[in-house]
Amino acid sequence: MRMETGIWGKWWAGVARFGHCRGYGVHSPFAFDFLTNVVYERGVYYAYSDLDGRFPARLFRRHVLKCRRFLFRLANYVHPGAIRLYGCWPEAEVAFLSAGCVSARVCPYMSPCRAGGRRPGAEAGEVVLDVVGADVPVACWKDIAGSIAEGRSVCVLAGIHASAEARRQWEAVRSLPEAVVTFDLYDYGLVFYDRSKQRQHYIVKF
Secondary structure: OOOOOHHHHHHHHHHHOHHHOOOOOOOOHHHHHHHHHHHOOOOOOOOHHHHHHHOOOOHHHHHHHHHHHHHHHHHHHHOOOEEEEEOOOOHHHHHHHHHHOOOOEEEEEEOOOOOOOOOOOOOOOOOEEEEEOOOOOHHHHHHHHOOOOOOOOEEEEEOOOOOHHHHHHHHHHHOOOOOOEEEEOOOEEEEEOOOOOOOEEEEOOO
């Protein structure tokens, strides 16, 4: 039986996704731009040096640094009015997100399942970046991802391949009518809501 989590799961996912790297085969200008300038961007941003110094990653945890820098670039790309954190995110990841968009209000540790209505932490019509931690019950994912109204907002789900149930819930999120474009980065699932885009799902070697 194939291992789906841990270092071997990541290794196998990398092998299986070899044909999905660096935008290969992606024809959507939006998706290609996002993959090129956010997911695979290797430029040195202004805040990297300070953040890396404050939160050093050990030699054998370079993937952790890679994920942190991706969160920074994502916040910089979305440029939200509010970053809403679900679950208990480590201080380092929160710092990278905050530095990515210094004007955004960071609303930490919200209730993971809040049924119905507009969620606190954002103004009506405001662009939000919802960041859902791996400790949030997967049964809450659809409720969180399906609650976003502003089309330019983005939802990030961590740990979408952590278990069989997580994969099932990720598939359920992808099937939501609100989810227009989705990206499976293995470590994260991304949901975009812009209805001007064509509905599409991308598997990415991250």
